[in-house]
Amino acid sequence: MGMMDKLPSETAPEDGRAVKLDVRGSRVSFPSKKGRFVAVDGIDLAVKEGEFVAIVGPSGSGKSTFLMALDGLVPLSGGTITVEGKEVYGPGPDRAVVFQEACLLPWRTVLDNVAYGLELRGRPKAERHAVARDLIQLSGLAGFEQFYPRQLSGGMRQRVNIARALAADPAVLMLDEPFSGLDAQTRETMQGELLKIWDERKKTAIFVTHQIDEAVYLADRVIAFSKCPARIVAEWEIPFPRPRPLSIKHSDEHRRIENEIWKVLQREGAFAAH
Amino acid sequence: MTMQHSARAGGLASARNATAAWLLHHATIGRPALLGTLSMATIVLAWQISATFGFIDTLFLPPPTEIMRALVEVVTSDTFPRDLQTSAYEFGLGLGISILVGGTLGVLAGWYRPFDELLRPIVIAVNSVPNLALIPIIILLFGIGTTSKIVLVLLSCIVVMEMNTQAGVENVDRQLKRMARSFGATDRQLIRTVVLPGMVPFFMTGVRICVGKAVVAVAVAELFGSVAGLGNILIKAQSEMNMAVMYAAVVLLTVIGIALTQTAVLLERLLTRWKD
Ligand SMILES: Nc1ncnc2c1ncn2[C@@H]1O[C@H](COP(=O)(O)OP(=O)(O)OP(=O)(O)O)[C@@H](O)[C@H]1O
Ligand SMILES: [Mg+2]
Numbered sequence: 001m002g003m004m005d006k007l008p009s010e011t012a013p014e015d016g017r018a019v020k021l022d023v024r025g026s027r028v029s030f031p032s033k034k035g036r037f038v039a040v041d042g043i044d045l046a047v048k049e050g051e052f053v054a055i056v057g058p059s060g061s062g063k064s065t066f067l068m069a070l071d072g073l074v075p076l077s078g079g080t081i082t083v084e085g086k087e088v089y090g091p092g093p094d095r096a097v098v099f100q101e102a103c104l105l106p107w108r109t110v111l112d113n114v115a116y117g118l119e120l121r122g123r124p125k126a127e128r129h130a131v132a133r134d135l136i137q138l139s140g141l142a143g144f145e146q147f148y149p150r151q152l153s154g155g156m157r158q159r160v161n162i163a164r165a166l167a168a169d170p171a172v173l174m175l176d177e178p179f180s181g182l183d184a185q186t187r188e189t190m191q192g193e194l195l196k197i198w199d200e201r202k203k204t205a206i207f208v209t210h211q212i213d214e215a216v217y218l219a220d221r222v223i224a225f226s227k228c229p230a231r232i233v234a235e236w237e238i239p240f241p242r243p244r245p246l247s248i249k250h251s252d253e254h255r256r257i258e259n260e261i262w263k264v265l266q267r268e269g270a271f272a273a274h
Numbered sequence: 275m276t277m278q279h280s281a282r283a284g285g286l287a288s289a290r291n292a293t294a295a296w297l298l299h300h301a302t303i304g305r306p307a308l309l310g311t312l313s314m315a316t317i318v319l320a321w322q323i324s325a326t327f328g329f330i331d332t333l334f335l336p337p338p339t340e341i342m343r344a345l346v347e348v349v350t351s352d353t354f355p356r357d358l359q360t361s362a363y364e365f366g367l368g369l370g371i372s373i374l375v376g377g378t379l380g381v382l383a384g385w386y387r388p389f390d391e392l393l394r395p396i397v398i399a400v401n402s403v404p405n406l407a408l409i410p411i412i413i414l415l416f417g418i419g420t421t422s423k424i425v426l427v428l429l430s431c432i433v434v435m436e437m438n439t440q441a442g443v444e445n446v447d448r449q450l451k452r453m454a455r456s457f458g459a460t461d462r463q464l465i466r467t468v469v470l471p472g473m474v475p476f477f478m479t480g481v482r483i484c485v486g487k488a489v490v491a492v493a494v495a496e497l498f499g500s501v502a503g504l505g506n507i508l509i510k511a512q513s514e515m516n517m518a519v520m521y522a523a524v525v526l527l528t529v530i531g532i533a534l535t536q537t538a539v540l541l542e543r544l545l546t547r548w549k550d
Contacts, residue, residue: 071456091458103453107471107548116467117457150550168457 020084020204021047021070021172027078028062028069039065041229042079047172050202054215056261057225058270063208066230067174070206071097084171093121096170100177102157104149110136110160111145117168128167135163138197155186162194166201173205180210191217192246199243212258212265217249222257224264234264296547297540336518344518345525348507360502361492364420365534368427369488373481376432380439380480384473385465390440401433405491409498418499426491431484438480442473475549478542485538489531504530 028040039062047053057063068074070081072091080087083094096117104113111132112119118128136145139159149157158178165173179187191214198205198218209215215222216238224234236257240248248254265271318338324330325337332340348354383390409426416422446469454468496505508523 073452073456091456093458097456099449099453099456101449103447103449105450105468105471107474120454120457120459120463120467148548150548 017048017050018084019046020049020051021045021206022082023070023079024082025079026066026069026076026081028065028074029077036077038229040069041231043230043232045223045232047204047206049204052198052205052207052218052220054207054209054219054222055225056209056212056215056222056265057230058227058265058268059210061225061228061268062230063225064176066225067097067176067206067208070172070174071095073097093117093168094171096165096168096173098162098165098173098175098178100180102149102154102161104157104160104164106149109146109148110141110152113149113160114163114167116164121168131167131169132163135167136160138200139163140193153186155182155190158182158190159193162197166197166203171204173203175205175207177208177210179214187211187214188246194218195242195244212261213249213254216254216257216261217244217246222261224261224268227268227270233268234261236261293544296544334517336521340518341521341525344516345522348519348522348526353502354507357502357504357507360420360500360506361496361504364423364427364492364495364503365488368424368491369431369484371424372428372431372435372484372488375428376435376480376484377439377477379432380436380441380477381443381465381469381473383436384440384443385469393436397433397436400429401437403429405430406494409495412495413499418501423492423495423500423503426495427488430487430491434484434487435477435480438476438483439473442476443469445476446472475542475546478538478545482535482538482542485534486531489527489534493527 023043023045026040026043026045027038029036029038031037043066045053055063055066065074069076072088072095082088083092088094105116108116111129114132114135115128118131123131133145136142139162141156141159141163144152144156149160152160158181162175162178165175179190182190195218207215207218216236219238222236222238223232225231226233238257240254321330321335322338325332325335325340336344379393383393405426408429409422412422412425412429416425450468450472451464454464459467492503493505496503497509500506500509504523504527508520508527511517511519511523
């Protein structure tokens with residue numbers, strides 16, 4: 001235990017930013033007919049404060065399972081998760097997940113959906129509404145506070161979803177393919193919007209995606225998972241300065257990195273026909 | 275631009291105003307109501323003409339005008355308030371208890387598997403008994419007062435409420451539950467913020483069905499034996515061979531049944547407005 005407590009400082013990077021999330025030897029397995037099916041096989045990952053990490057990997061490799069384990073919705077069968085120096089076991093307010101489906105409560109207005117996390121923590125109405133209004137504003141949804149989810153477009157719903165996670169003010173924000181249900185154009189817009197919000201809030205974030213260009217555009221660091229059971233096979237630091245305009249997606253450097261990642265994923269069978 | 279505009283309007287309108295506007299919109303008499311009235315009027319008119327020209331035996335089928343006269347007579351009689359009150363009491367108390375008890379049992383059965391297993395055989399059995407056939411037994415057990423009517427309403431409705439509520443709880447979106455858990459919701463918070471609101475559509479369908487069932491239960495039970503009530507008006511008129519009053523009582527029961535069911539329908543729509 002004593003050693004565990006020291007781990008974050010041990011891994012503290014040269015730039016002095018503290019490690020916000022530290023995952024050591026994480027394993028996740030599910031019961032199956034032949035004993036246990038291993039989905040995540042010993043992943044180590046340290047994410048610095050304010051760092052944006054993107055995870056890419058073949059379909060079914062265990063990315064969602066990894067995020068769910070980080071969130072505490074799926075138990076680890078081995079390893080540890082440490083958030084801000086404290087080991088965590090179940091779900092907690094220090095982490096929030098943005099799922100692919102917006103998962104908005106359909107009987108609540110946008111305002112009350114965004115305030116949901118704070119409501120669960122017993123914050124008074126005035127306070128949680130104030131926080132929610134700020135984030136609604138920041139997400140470009142001003143004027144839609146009293147709308148119900150059914151009255152919103154897919155992109156707007158996903159903005160509410162992200163705003164809700166941010167309102168809970170988690171230490172680590174996790175996003176599992178949040179834009180995959182959107183059309184290509186809306187998706188680009190949302191990527192830009194997300195970065196704008198992120199530049200303002202500097203949340204420590206882990207973003208799972210299938211789109212390599214999305215990963216490179218958004219992240220400080222891209223991590224590639226192997227096919228199932230998931231292991232880390234490669235890692236890239238993304239050098240682009242921030243704020244990043246959408247146009248850098250078309251730069252040669254951007255394309256070069258995308259290409260490198262693509263090759264690794266291809267080796268992992270990410271693009272093989274099923 | 276339009277989007278932006280309606281957004282502002284939506285933001286400014288108070289919740290009560292929105293509800294009033296919604297009610298107004300849905301209560302407006304449109305073409306369906308107009309055409310429906312037309313077809314009904316045609317039948318009544320044909321009936322009246324047939325009676326006037328002696329095509330039908332007015333002793334057994336009095337003309338509509340005669341029934342209307344009897345209806346006014348019934349409604350303005352001294353005993354009518356007591357009859358209406360008695361039936362309303364049986365209906366209200368029976369339905370109220372059914373919703374409360376059935377709803378609670380449904381939530382418990384939907385949430386705790388063992389409770390469902392415990393309850394299931396009873397629910398299936400009670401649901402399969404032809405309730406109205408129990409009336410003679412219920413009257414022997416509980417007499418011809420209001421208790422027997424309430425018991426019959428309970429037998430007709432509790433199980434329906436239980437089944438609908440349970441289905442509602444079980445059908446709550448699993449992804450919403452996972453989302454709530456991910457935000458750290460406790461069991462109680464999960465039930466309060468996700469399960470209870472999420473089951474409302476199923477629950478309200480149960481209420482709507484039960485309103486109809488309760489009206490039938492009260493009326494039929496009163497026919498079998500009662501001292502007062504709307505069904506009692508009918509059965510008394512039968513003993514006096516007063517055909518017009520009998521038809522008037524049937525019309526009254528029908529109108530009340532429709533009014534109550536429509537109220538339930540409106541309430542159901544009002545409470546599930548958030549659905550698409
Ligand atoms: N609850 C579960 N029980 C058993 N096996 C599971 C469970 N959840 C996931 N798995 C298995 O774990 C593996 C990884 O699934 P996961 O959903 O994490 O993949 P993924 O990388 O997110 O895939 P995709 O990119 O398609 O979303 C799959 O083989 C899946 O069948
Ligand atoms: Mg996934």
